[in-house]
Amino acid sequence: GCMLVVPLIVHRMLGYRWRDVFPRGVTWRDWVWSGIALVVGLAVNSGGYQAGIEGKIAADPTGRAAVGAAVGCLIALVNAGIPEEFLYRYWLQTRLEQRFGRKVAIVGTALLFTAWHVPSRYFLARGVEGRAGDLGSVLLGTGLPVLIVALIFGMLWDKYRRLLPLIAVHWGVDALPLAGAILGIHK
Numbered sequence: 441g442c443m444l445v446v447p448l449i450v451h452r453m454l455g456y457r458w459r460d461v462f463p464r465g466v467t468w469r470d471w472v473w474s475g476i477a478l479v480v481g482l483a484v485n486s487g488g489y490q491a492g493i494e495g496k497i498a499a500d501p502t503g504r505a506a507v508g509a510a511v512g513c514l515i516a517l518v519n520a521g522i523p524e525e526f527l528y529r530y531w532l533q534t535r536l537e538q539r540f541g542r543k544v545a546i547v548g549t550a551l552l553f554t555a556w557h558v559p560s561r562y563f564l565a566r567g568v569e570g571r572a573g574d575l576g577s578v579l580l581g582t583g584l585p586v587l588i589v590a591l592i593f594g595m596l597w598d599k600y601r602r603l604l605p606l607i608a609v610h611w612g613v614d615a616l617p618l619a620g621a622i623l624g625i626h627k
Contacts, residue, residue, distance in 0.1 A: 444523035447531050461530060466604060474608035481612020489616035492625035505623055512619030513611075520618075521611030528553045528590070529597040529606055542598055550590035557586045566626065589613075 451460075459465075496505040528549050537545035561569050561582040570578035593606055620626070 443527055444518075447523075447527050451531065461526070461603065464601075470602055470604045473602065473605040477605040477609035478612045481609040482615060484613050485616040489620040489625060493616065493619055493623060496623045496625065508622040509619040512622040513615040516614035516618045517607075517611045520614045521607045524553070524556075525593075525603060525606045525610055529593060530603055533594055533597055537598075546591065546594035546598055550587055550594050553590040554583055554587040558583050
């Protein structure tokens with residue numbers, strides 16, 4: 441909550457308005473690209489989680505598994521997609537760009553975004569993300585992929601200044617792993 445609430449409060453205290461987040465408004469193209477981005481994000485992790493999630497939902501006559509999967513997907517949106525893209529791309533990268541230039545802003549934001557993701561994996565990772573307690577495997581399994589994605593997101597933000605598609609793809613990438621974690625499915 442702090443990653444979204446604090447920047448929004450500071451954003452408002454600095455005199456910005458809600459419409460400043462989307463200065464050109466939200467168009468049908470934003471919604472179309474956001475839909476495509478969500479599908480791409482979901483596709484990234486569908487192979488490792490989709491069958492397991494579908495199996496848990498099908499085997500649960502009470503519907504609790506479906507609710508758990510939906511909650512996991514919602515958490516991915518409000519705990520990662522919206523706050524991280526707002527904070528790192530809209531807020532931080534834009535301000536670093538004003539101060540240090542575009543390239544430094546993209547790389548600096550990508551490094552901070554990566555640094556945000558590595559500690560949790562260091563303590564919790566298993567499998568492709570690395571092994572908990574093994575910094576080298578976590579840096580290779582989580583840090584490098586997150587850095588590459590962050591650089592791509594930074595370049596997309598730099599070129600298009602469209603936040604909704606970035607939120608959508610981020611949400612898609614995180615949704616299935618969170619839903620899987622809630623259901624006890626591990627890749």
